[in-house]
Amino acid sequence: MEKLLSEVTEVYRRVLKDPNLVLSPDSTADDVDGWDSLNHTILMAEVQKHFQIKFALKEVIKFKNVGDMLELIHQKISNRQQ
Amino acid sequence: MIFNTPVFLFLFLPVALALFFFVPRKYKTVFLVLASIAFYTWGEGELIILLLLSVFFNYIAGLLLERYNNQAAGRFILIAAVLLNIGGLVFYKYTGFLAENLNIILSALDIPAITINPIYFPLGISFFTFQALSYLYDVYREVAPAEHNPVKAALYMTFFPKLISGPIIRYSDMKEQMDAGIQVSTTDVYEGLKRFITGLAKKVIIADNLALYANQVFSETTNELSAVSVWAGIVVYGLQMYYDFSGYTDMAIGAGRMFGFRLPENFNFPYAASSVTDFWRRWHMSLSFWFRDYFYTPVSLILARKWNAQTSIGISVFLAFVTIGLWHGAAWKFVVFGLIHATFIMWEMTRGNKYISRLWKPLQHFYAIAVILISTVFFRANDLTHAFAYLKQMFAGGFAAGQYNITMLPLTLVITVGGFILAMPWTLPAEKYLLRTSEKNSIFRMGYHSVLTVFLYLLLLVSLVFVAASGFSPFIYFQF
Numbered sequence: 001m002e003k004l005l006s007e008v009t010e011v012y013r014r015v016l017k018d019p020n021l022v023l024s025p026d027s028t029a030d031d032v033d034g035w036d037s038l039n040h041t042i043l044m045a046e047v048q049k050h051f052q053i054k055f056a057l058k059e060v061i062k063f064k065n066v067g068d069m070l071e072l073i074h075q076k077i078s079n080r081q082q
Numbered sequence: 083m084i085f086n087t088p089v090f091l092f093l094f095l096p097v098a099l100a101l102f103f104f105v106p107r108k109y110k111t112v113f114l115v116l117a118s119i120a121f122y123t124w125g126e127g128e129l130i131i132l133l134l135l136s137v138f139f140n141y142i143a144g145l146l147l148e149r150y151n152n153q154a155a156g157r158f159i160l161i162a163a164v165l166l167n168i169g170g171l172v173f174y175k176y177t178g179f180l181a182e183n184l185n186i187i188l189s190a191l192d193i194p195a196i197t198i199n200p201i202y203f204p205l206g207i208s209f210f211t212f213q214a215l216s217y218l219y220d221v222y223r224e225v226a227p228a229e230h231n232p233v234k235a236a237l238y239m240t241f242f243p244k245l246i247s248g249p250i251i252r253y254s255d256m257k258e259q260m261d262a263g264i265q266v267s268t269t270d271v272y273e274g275l276k277r278f279i280t281g282l283a284k285k286v287i288i289a290d291n292l293a294l295y296a297n298q299v300f301s302e303t304t305n306e307l308s309a310v311s312v313w314a315g316i317v318v319y320g321l322q323m324y325y326d327f328s329g330y331t332d333m334a335i336g337a338g339r340m341f342g343f344r345l346p347e348n349f350n351f352p353y354a355a356s357s358v359t360d361f362w363r364r365w366h367m368s369l370s371f372w373f374r375d376y377f378y379t380p381v382s383l384i385l386a387r388k389w390n391a392q393t394s395i396g397i398s399v400f401l402a403f404v405t406i407g408l409w410h411g412a413a414w415k416f417v418v419f420g421l422i423h424a425t426f427i428m429w430e431m432t433r434g435n436k437y438i439s440r441l442w443k444p445l446q447h448f449y450a451i452a453v454i455l456i457s458t459v460f461f462r463a464n465d466l467t468h469a470f471a472y473l474k475q476m477f478a479g480g481f482a483a484g485q486y487n488i489t490m491l492p493l494t495l496v497i498t499v500g501g502f503i504l505a506m507p508w509t510l511p512a513e514k515y516l517l518r519t520s521e522k523n524s525i526f527r528m529g530y531h532s533v534l535t536v537f538l539y540l541l542l543l544v545s546l547v548f549v550a551a552s553g554f555s556p557f558i559y560f561q562f
Contacts, residue, residue, distance in 0.1 A: 037374045037375075037379060038395055040379065041386050041394060041395050041398075044383060044391075045394075046391070057384055057387075058222070060383055061223045061380060061383070062223050062224055
């Protein structure tokens with residue numbers, strides 16, 4: 001999870017152009033500068049591209065925080081490896 | 083029933099409030115549902131059946147959605163329920179518009195036109211349908227559980243303070259308050275009353291007086307008016323619209339508080355916006371956040387599965403604003419209103435913000451207000467032809483000799499200037515200072531509250547004089 005978090009953080013830093021951005025599993029859009037509704041779509045697209053996975057709409061709209069997203073990424077990656 | 087009518091002010095509100103206090107706590111929810119049904123039936127008669135059908139249908143749909151969620155049937159139930167809700171809204175609100183446009187196509191093809199009897203527009207349908215949609219979507223995405231108690235489900239949909247014109251409240255916000263048990267303190271009643279009186283005054287003292295001038299400018303033959311008059315007309319209308327709707331919202335929030343509920347805020351000094359994007363974070367917030375969460379986000383995420391993220395965002399922003407436009411009414415002028423806002427928001431997002439943020443602060447506000455006022459011409463004009471004629475007069479046609487001015491009454495001028503000052507957050511530091519000092523100093527507090535109470539009492543008296551003298555004038559947002 002730590003590794004996933006740091007990779008997701010890198011994606012966020014690149015998209016939001018903020019090299020000092022820090023994410024934690026509890027982070028929500030309200031805590032992160034620039035993570036607004038417009039950037040959200042880009043962030044989700046970039047995260048999926050980075051990990052080469054696809055989120056279903058229902059999976060994305062259920063996310064309550066970064067932790068939920070990390071779990072889903074973890075699940076998708078392990079499913080792929082099986 | 084409407085807030086600024088004698089029957090609401092002198093009969094419904096006091097009687098409902100008195101009964102509400104005597105009803106035992108566990109029956110307060112049922113009482114509020116019954117009061118809301120009476121409130122709706124008073125004005126809308128048999129259309130109450132439509133509202134109750136919507137309540138019943140969405141209650142059942144919520145339960146089914148929860149039962150079959152995460153199965154193939156779940157998505158089908160969501161889509162079917164959403165389509166039925168939207169179908170009802172389209173039928174009551176857009177049938178005439180659709181028929182009119184279909185007839186244009188038919189006549190071009192030499193096919194006889196279809197005739198449709200006018201359909202009565204049920205007040206509040208745009209608002210309660212949107213609440214139902216957000217409820218279903220939240221149950222589907224498991225942000226909120228389905229409501230099993232039919233009385234609570236009914237109150238979420240019908241609670242009279244927000245039934246006709248919002249603010250649009252999320253189901254989870256209302257459920258939290260219902261589950262905690264409805265409780266009202268004397269502070270709630272006092273604060274609610276204060277807010278209600280402020281709203282009434284905004285509507286009947288400010289908005290209705292501004293309307294006298296704006297209505298006159300918009301009803302004259304546009305090409306005979308001077309540029310000064312058409313500019314004054316749109317500025318006055320911009321203020322009227324704000325005081326009309328924010329006055330209504332204050333009354334809704336105040337009434338909500340008197341009956342034990344905190345409703346969401348709708349306005350945060352919209353004319354102090356520094357960009358068009360910023361305006362939508364300050365104007366009719368419960369609607370714009372609804373569109374962000376329940377329209378723009380799912381649509382852009384769905385599109386982004388096929389196309390690149392930027393294209394998907396662009397298309398979704400345009401679709402969202404055209405829909406916001408059409409939500410305000412079945413007419414092309416509202417589509418143009420939406421398109422103007424979408425275009426500027428897209429420009430700000432891609433390039434504009436870089437330029438705007440470099441501008442001197444007052445110029446940023448000037449830019450935002452200019453775009454808003456120009457788009458508001460489409461909002462207020464009778465139709466597209468009228469809007470274009472009006473804009474022409476503002477920028478080119480209004481400078482010829484012989485065009486006449488519509489003079490503003492001194493009272494209207496005072497209210498316009500005062501209204502503009504009060505629409506800006508300039509008084510906030512003073513308010514904060516007064517509150518801070520009254521917290522520290524008990525004598526100051528007593529004085530402050532006494533002055534405030536006397537002031538509100540006077541405001542109420544003046545408002546009631548206006549209600550009695552001018553008769554009833556409906557709220558702009560009731561037609562939406």
